[in-house]
Amino acid sequence: MSQINVNFNNLNQFISDSDFANLQEKINLAHNDLHSKTGRGNDYLGWLDLPQNFPVDLMQRITEATERYRKLYDTFVVIGIGGSYLGAKAIIESLSTPFGEPKSEVIFAGHTLSSHYHSSLLEYLKTKNPAVVVISKSGTTTEPAIAFRLLKDFLRTNFPNDYKQRIMAITDSSKGTLRNFADMEGYTTFSIPDDVGGRFSVLTPVGLVPIALAGFEIAQLVEGAASLSVDTETDLEKNQIYKYAAARYLLHEQGKSMEILSYFEPRLSFFAEWWKQLFGESEGKENKGLFPASACFTTDLHSLGQYIQEGKRNFFETFLTVAEQPHSLKLKKEQFNTDKLNYLEGKSLDFVNQKAFEGTAEAHLEGNVPNLEIRLSHIDEFTLGQLIYFYEKAVAIGGYLLEVNPFDQPGVELYKKNMFRLLGKPS
């Protein structure tokens, strides 16, 4: 059963029933290309069936290794960039509380070239009992490779007797320099499947190992995704993933150039970052695609809100909302009603937040911004697993509708090529 419900009502004046119906045939073709693995980028469709076929022994190996690490060490530095960073960070932040000690500390590195960042990290680690997880398919991506040099050196200096046991590598199953080096050094290793691209890899060891190190239920994440992956309904009126993909495509065809993902829970902010990579990299090519932006409400109603309400009308908005919350702070009556809030006596903050969402959706519609709502029943591993799969499948179908390859990222190479030339890298 899906923990996700999509409400398309605020699109009614922009997309008619017949617009959707006319797209059904194209949706069927995209569905067939995807499931028969005959479409573009069909070498990278491993994510499609992996959740329902997730190898039991792999799940067990991850659980055992991460439990062992959690007993031995207190801080885990995860080295990765792009898909080797955003998925794990998204899930960990979505499931964590913002203040106080985490179950166990997971820190990310290798996603920036800042000295300031890495200097501060190395200083901090002197007070900790750390382990390192390096995630890189090739082992030669500049940012994570540099961070791994720094952290390997740190471990070798500070823990000369057992530093190799403190390193876990998640890399290619057989080729690549990191695989060879990890095997030579005797690190604990996990493999990145050949047929899963970086931005689709959160439900492989790439995401699951760091999430398990943070203390969360990775089996539930995979199960959530698996519960959606068995649905092969193609009727747009019955498959809300496809209807979301269809709505995005129709709005793109109408000339919209941006989708804003707006959410009302601050802990979803890195989930939005993960979404931005998934959609921006999958669709942003051949001068096509929707630029993925995000906003945290109500915070950003006092920032981007003005533009959304009255700026250029070239975007639409998708609200990501949550029905039930684990906490319920209620407002009390006060003797001096100076802030004029006594009318909210007995109401919870979440009730106010929900009304803020409803008022915002209505206001933005009035401002001529097409909008829709993706509503989660609550936030836990199972539901986030569903949401991951929801978006992965939506962007795959969306890419096929746009007639681009949703699984490549040719535009990421040019800055690297230029950088290597400027750095004088030997060819």
Added chain:
Amino acid sequence: MSQINVNFNNLNQFISDSDFANLQEKINLAHNDLHSKTGRGNDYLGWLDLPQNFPVDLMQRITEATERYRKLYDTFVVIGIGGSYLGAKAIIESLSTPFGEPKSEVIFAGHTLSSHYHSSLLEYLKTKNPAVVVISKSGTTTEPAIAFRLLKDFLRTNFPNDYKQRIMAITDSSKGTLRNFADMEGYTTFSIPDDVGGRFSVLTPVGLVPIALAGFEIAQLVEGAASLSVDTETDLEKNQIYKYAAARYLLHEQGKSMEILSYFEPRLSFFAEWWKQLFGESEGKENKGLFPASACFTTDLHSLGQYIQEGKRNFFETFLTVAEQPHSLKLKKEQFNTDKLNYLEGKSLDFVNQKAFEGTAEAHLEGNVPNLEIRLSHIDEFTLGQLIYFYEKAVAIGGYLLEVNPFDQPGVELYKKNMFRLLGKPS
């Protein structure tokens, strides 16, 4: 002397010298409207001269009050939303290290309606010796008013003897319910100038009190801003603030609908959020303006990079770079050159980061993305003060070029109106 240098070279193929020259007259008019205070929104121009005329006694009062608080308490919860939140957070994050204990802890609240966020905060504060700074001009803005109820209640319960001394209020100088209540309760108070709007208020007590509580040199911030505010040069070839405003306007006229602020230092991420409010709220009205987006590189080159390189061509990019860094991590030679990085032996991470920037600017130009660079000599209070003033003045001129009022935000009201109706607020 300006610590900021702007490089417009990568705009050459999009904006000609004569395009700039033809705009000079309009720039002169905007300049005159601004400095003679005859343009739209001229009730809100207090920020223009405040830095150079900053009252000595006010600076002293802020310094004394915040030093006293820093001796008495260890954690400061700052309650505010929009301009009463972003400016202080931007400066504090830009000047802090990401790991380890801060000089003193400043936490923000009242910028979200999430129960999860505030429950976690209240739980955390039980282990601390906290004080609260509430920032609201009226005292009735929903989000901060709710947070203030929760935190006032927390202090009253946990520190019954001295809870009033633990509260500081930054509010209107004479009217408004928070002013009355604060005076009645005997809180330490500071005033928000009548002629400075929220998003321009970081160099008033609104931003300066929290920044001083975090342990940074607020006098230097103001001095930095003041050093730019005395410049009244209008020639586009001599005033880089005006040339930046002109370039943005010309690109907007060419049909660009978005500016992406891309930076290479993660600690600038909230500076980018501050910038998004400043520009989005000032310009995004009457169906005009550039949507403000941001990207942290090289991180997001592995996320938004693909779209920027090859997606729709309806935006331009402004790089915010930093010449000198306080730390210098260098790469060492390794015995096994498995990551193929030995060619970088002796090079610093910042050198690599700089080459990544240069390679990116070149790649995006090749991808037909107009771009420019705003380069800071380094990051400190004085330089950030200059940068704040740089952007404030640029957006004021930019708003006048667009023929909108850069100092209002009429579109922020509608969601509130709807929310109040849905909450059943008595009229």
